[in-house]
Amino acid sequence: MRFRLATPATLLAFATAACDPGFTMTLRQPLGPAPEAACVARTLSTSRFVSQSWTGAENGFGVTLRDGAGRTWSATLELLRPRRDSAHVASVRYNYLLYSRPGADEEPGMVAAAAGLLGELRAACAPASAPAVECATQGAPVAACAAVGRAPLGEERSRP
Known part of the structure; x- marks a missing residue:
């Protein structure tokens, strides 16, 4: 039985793909x-921002979101209650490997x-809910988050 050694380029490609950090915007x-x-x-x-949706995991949906220019992105919509004494939270999460993250123009x-x-x-x-939306990122900053607020993932933003 004969074994072939993997080329250094092949090993480097697998190592890079396995170690590529993720990018999350929520x-x-x-x-x-x-x-x-x-x-x-x-x-x-009926949403003008959703071009497609499907039922995902419990309390969640897969969605393809669109903007006014016709660009689309895949995301996850989750409806959660983080703690028994807390409010329900709807979150939209984009997940990408850092190398495939959409450009800053998107x-x-x-x-x-x-x-x-x-x-x-x-x-x-839930019309009685406060209109505050928070934007949080992990892996890379997103300047567009400043338009809606920004908090590190895992940390709640304080409100006056």
């Missing part, structure tokens, strides 16, 4: 009371599409 909207599933589904089907559209969908969910399904 926009969050507190919702109270918790939105009804039918309202969320109806909002997703980030304003990504932020606007996610914030727009969260605003539609709030207006249709």
